[in-house]
Amino acid sequence: MTLPASQVEHQADSERKAGVIGNCPDPAGLLRHEPKLRLDLLERMHDTSVLSAAQFGRDVLCELMKLAAYLQLKRFPVMHALEDKIMAAAFFEPSTRTRLSFESAMLHLGGRTISVADAKTTGVAKGESLRDIGQMFNSYADVVAVRHTEQSAIDELCEYLRIPLLNGGNGSDEHPTQALADWYALLKWRPEIAYGEIPEQFRLNIGIIGTPGNMRTVKSFLMLALLFPENISHITIFSEMADPLGEEIRELTNASPIGIDFSQNLKQSLEYLDVIYMNAIAYLGDGYRFFGDAFSLDKDSKLKPDTVILHPLARGEELDTSLDNTQHNLYFNQADGAVWIRQALLLAIFGRVGDIVPAEYLA
Amino acid sequence: MTLPASQVEHQADSERKAGVIGNCPDPAGLLRHEPKLRLDLLERMHDTSVLSAAQFGRDVLCELMKLAAYLQLKRFPVMHALEDKIMAAAFFEPSTRTRLSFESAMLHLGGRTISVADAKTTGVAKGESLRDIGQMFNSYADVVAVRHTEQSAIDELCEYLRIPLLNGGNGSDEHPTQALADWYALLKWRPEIAYGEIPEQFRLNIGIIGTPGNMRTVKSFLMLALLFPENISHITIFSEMADPLGEEIRELTNASPIGIDFSQNLKQSLEYLDVIYMNAIAYLGDGYRFFGDAFSLDKDSKLKPDTVILHPLARGEELDTSLDNTQHNLYFNQADGAVWIRQALLLAIFGRVGDIVPAEYLA
Amino acid sequence: MTLPASQVEHQADSERKAGVIGNCPDPAGLLRHEPKLRLDLLERMHDTSVLSAAQFGRDVLCELMKLAAYLQLKRFPVMHALEDKIMAAAFFEPSTRTRLSFESAMLHLGGRTISVADAKTTGVAKGESLRDIGQMFNSYADVVAVRHTEQSAIDELCEYLRIPLLNGGNGSDEHPTQALADWYALLKWRPEIAYGEIPEQFRLNIGIIGTPGNMRTVKSFLMLALLFPENISHITIFSEMADPLGEEIRELTNASPIGIDFSQNLKQSLEYLDVIYMNAIAYLGDGYRFFGDAFSLDKDSKLKPDTVILHPLARGEELDTSLDNTQHNLYFNQADGAVWIRQALLLAIFGRVGDIVPAEYLA
Structure with a gap:
């Protein structure tokens, strides 16, 4: 376990690799x-x-x-x-x-x-x-x-x-381990979510595009979000489903002080969202279904300047590559973490x- | 190659893992x-x-x-x-x-x-x-x-x-390496098969469900059985085939003092069998065939108290899970070995x- | 990193393995x-x-x-x-x-x-x-x-x-890494291609069976051949295609002093070829196509005694196994290298x- 020179180079490699996109x-x-x-x-x-x-x-x-x-x-x-x-x-x-x-x-x-x-x-x-x-x-x-x-x-x-x-x-x-990666990215981005108390007006609004009731990444992500009630103001679920939460999640969210909202209008909500969690696909019992245009984002979407986007990848058309070279792109860091x-x-x-x-x- | 603490823990892990079922x-x-x-x-x-x-x-x-x-x-x-x-x-x-x-x-x-x-x-x-x-x-x-x-x-x-x-x-x-695993389990169970001389009345009766002539695990298992003629009394082959041995195996068994019997009635023979070797599937030239009920075992089968069952796994319905938590189950140990x-x-x-x-x- | 005894044995293994065929x-x-x-x-x-x-x-x-x-x-x-x-x-x-x-x-x-x-x-x-x-x-x-x-x-x-x-x-x-393996075999066989100047009458004639324009191994092999213009006399392309080179390769070969010939008659050319590069399959846009008999070799082919055959393998019928145990077989060494x-x-x-x-x- 010596190779000191190589070890240095290994670090240099990583520095080079890290941080290039997003x-x-x-x-x-x-x-x-x-x-x-x-x-x-x-x-x-x-x-x-x-x-x-x-x-x-x-x-x-x-x-x-x-x-x-x-x-x-x-x-x-x-x-x-x-x-x-x-x-x-x-x-x-x-x-x-x-x-x-x-x-x-x-x-x-x-x-x-x-x-x-x-x-x-x-x-x-x-x-x-x-x-x-x-x-x-x-x-x-x-x-x-x-x-x-x-x-x-x-x-x-x-x-x-x-x-x-x-x-x-x-x-x-x-x-669940995807959710760990999601929150590792988010907590690097805003450590105060876990370690501070954010003033009320700055508490996070999180938008989740998807149905926690039947999308595994979304469900696990939401479960971990509930661990930080004092620093998350609202979570808005964007879904076409009549009951996007399902019973298990509804019980958990009902017990949480975090406000849970539902919306089918992502565009109108963008100006309020600090974090957007997206997913390419919904598993609907008998197969996978892709979302349509209504819930897609690109560089022309009216995001707040400091909003970050999470996506477990692989992505479909819902997340346009024009966002890759912006500070909204936390999804590559999420994958790296x-x-x-x-x-x-x-x-x-x-x-x-x-x-x-x-x-x-x-x- | 130090890690002494970990090494100890590794052993503890294995103790914990070993022996839980069967x-x-x-x-x-x-x-x-x-x-x-x-x-x-x-x-x-x-x-x-x-x-x-x-x-x-x-x-x-x-x-x-x-x-x-x-x-x-x-x-x-x-x-x-x-x-x-x-x-x-x-x-x-x-x-x-x-x-x-x-x-x-x-x-x-x-x-x-x-x-x-x-x-x-x-x-x-x-x-x-x-x-x-x-x-x-x-x-x-x-x-x-x-x-x-x-x-x-x-x-x-x-x-x-x-x-x-x-x-x-x-x-x-x-x-052949499956047969090594089979016999590793059997010789752990009864080391005297290899290292002792078992009194005549206690010599093993082995039942093999399957056709050595066209089932590879059965064939290799039987070949190794022939190495212990003084401690194996009889081997009974349970098969629906007219000639379950095939020429190669017949020559080997003819040259062995171990008695080879054939039967299509497993139930009637159970009280005599010390070891039962099963297999899920027979490869019949053009594909795999599953056995029917006639050759299946479950916890209600009239096994002798100390009979052990070997099965190379994966299993089908011929070996019921109700046997898993019994001392008849040597098949999990066989897989572990x-x-x-x-x-x-x-x-x-x-x-x-x-x-x-x-x-x-x-x- | 000691294991001196094992290291010695490892070498012995390799000696044993090397050089057995071809x-x-x-x-x-x-x-x-x-x-x-x-x-x-x-x-x-x-x-x-x-x-x-x-x-x-x-x-x-x-x-x-x-x-x-x-x-x-x-x-x-x-x-x-x-x-x-x-x-x-x-x-x-x-x-x-x-x-x-x-x-x-x-x-x-x-x-x-x-x-x-x-x-x-x-x-x-x-x-x-x-x-x-x-x-x-x-x-x-x-x-x-x-x-x-x-x-x-x-x-x-x-x-x-x-x-x-x-x-x-x-x-x-x-x-390209296949081409490295190809030339590693060739340069072991004739180091003077890279390190010497071969008298004019002994410069290499290389036959390539295939179309550099649309066969990746052939193309990469040919590109490396162009690095040794003073020791390669001619390269003959054996192909049924009207334009076997394609534009990119034609530009490269035009700029090279190595003579490029085309032929559809492999048999007639064999007596001139020092190296024959073969490939099993041509990828033709929509799928793979196998060559016919015209471009196949076997032990009865009229090869010069010291001609070597390269083939990236896997092979089809174009390269008969009767050549495996001959000195023409450089293809197994090529794979080994x-x-x-x-x-x-x-x-x-x-x-x-x-x-x-x-x-x-x-x-």
Whole structure:
């Protein structure tokens, strides 16, 4: 673990790569309020599955964000941190970004990966139960990242599973690690959402284009938003659906002091929105549906100058590339941060944070 | 190669993972009769392909089993054992368990993997010969694990191949490393099969549901059974086929003192069977066929209390999940052991056993 | 990084594997004229994409060849050279050889890989732009090797890409790293092409079966041939097309002193050809087309005794296996060298040559 010259070059590479397109807030902002990492909070993630965004308390979430920021800024020597660990990437629903991002995070930490990129290459295609597949992973891996078209898949996999499972998207239900990446971008952009109290007139108005009731990224994003009620004024849902929330989310939002509004007129609302969360596609039970023009954005959209746009990508026509080279573009930073927050998550799940982070950064 | 704390935690993880479901015999039983490993016997596997279960003599087989048991129990520091080696996993017939199990074994030993998970992504789809594919692997890898729908594929691949090939299933012919996993489970369960002489009245009655003549796992399993004639009383084949053995197996069984019976009535025979080997599917030349009810088992089946069931998985309806939480379930242990016996095999093939196993365990 | 015994065995393995089939020239020939490596020239590849064979000057090309020869002969301890680097293998057009060869090269150097083996498992299948895919790779990897059915794909990927891209074949356009492998074989076979001046009567006649205008391997091969005008007498193109060169190549060949001929009669020309470059398939805009008998070779073809055949493989019927065990067969050596030249390329792109090559070999 020497290679000091290379290490320097590695940092230089990253500096060069970072920040070229769109809005790239400095991760250091996340570390100003309370710079020391609290291992006791991160330890709660040890050996824990990530099934739903709802499982994150604000304190653990913030420590994960801080850990990601430290990994990104300090480039601790993580090259061998998980070298005795294997992650299975079991993507029964095809995916590129989420799978490669999980694999990249694991490999950055010295871990190894075994992958199923296509359900058609598995026994599932021959009718094998997910319960048996879960049992299989106990022997082959130390953690498993899963994507599946069915919401129920995670529960079935977990029945016999004894290693942590990371939900990488289960049907129309949840995508909690995407939500971590979303909020890692947002909290870098405005650390005061988590660490300050924003004066009433400046509290955030968040617009969500999509239906939390049946779009997994939107649902998980919204769940984490509810952790910051004192700094979020309103969340407006833009959707053509009669009931975009669904029962589970409605119960959560009813219990929150954050105001939830509904609208079908995005254009008229743009001047009020500080954050816009978009998604390309809605999964509607029997397939994916793309949004029409009504909910699309481009450089001529009447955005406030400091509004940022989040999008889990891949995008369709709803998010025009003319926005890419503007400060509204937080979506590329959001994608970039996904690798860092997933590294933080993996280190916490394997209880290796203390092995990697120098004592001076620990509380 | 320090990380002592992590190493301890790694063991704890494994203890936690092991033994939760079904029958989990202690690997230590395999090591009692003759604890020291004989490198001279393991050396015979050095640089050797594994094409057929018939190539294993009892002495080499038993040393591989002991090595697997030591790896599982002692957790020698294997993290870098094969770090200069690359395994190609060439699965022209899709598979999850076998491919991931080989890859996991290789990665556990610090080796690296390149994979073909789907023949459609290869030149084979464009008509490339397996002979040329074999030549290719000479340059790209140090060992190649192969599965193919055709029995002849292994021979074709071997024509120009100069690195060891591990047959991971060739059509209806053989699956020798599965048979190693099968017998690793059985010998952990009853080490005296290999290392003792069982009194006549307690010698094993093994039931095989399937047709050794055209089911590769069944065929390879049966071949290894023939290595223990003094401790196996009878093998009963349950099959609807007129000639379930086929010529090759019939010659082998004719030469063995073990009695071979045939039956189509599994229910009536259950009270006599100590071991039942099942398989989900029969490959019948032009495709796969599932068995019907006649040969299925569930918790109400009249099994002897200490009968164990083996199944290479994935399973169909022939093996009911109601058996999972019983001591009849040796099939999950069999799947778990596959990673350990494949690690033992890879170490032997690369001649690295002596680099990894401390001298105190060597004969 | 010790394992001295294993290292020795690794070499022995390679000796055993090398040279078994066909013509296996000694890489040492490349190192006789000017044994010391020039880091200043290799440094020009640092952080550089490989898009076209046309980008290589003769001096850099020759240093890459020498580096490959040193890697192959000296087995420097490269096992950790790129352990902090990740290569994304993004094969939107399926491929086995090129993908596995890139992956094998990266893994040999201790690097790690994330792979897309099938475009159908990616967001591209859902309509995602290659520009966005390129942006994604900035965050997930340090270098990306790409194959795509469309010529334009590379440019689109590069729009937002900030890491080096290695073109592994873009439609009918180019395959520059294949050309490096082609010439690595040829220059091992006749180092004087690069390092000497061949007397006029012995200058090479090269036959190319195929259409440089629309076959990527042929085009890239021909581009590198133009670097050695003083030692190549003629290049004869064997093709059924009216204009096999196309505009881009015609401009290049017009500017070269090497004579370019066209012929449809391979048999009649065989007695003049020193090198024959073949390819199985022509990509003709809407699909692949195989050549007929007119351009096929077998052991009865009237080749000169010392003529060598190159073929990027996979092959069809145009190259009969009866030639495999002859000295005409340089194609297996060409495939074998691909892993070494790609290792040289990766080390140069990451600026790590000086970390790996002992000072005594450096100029």
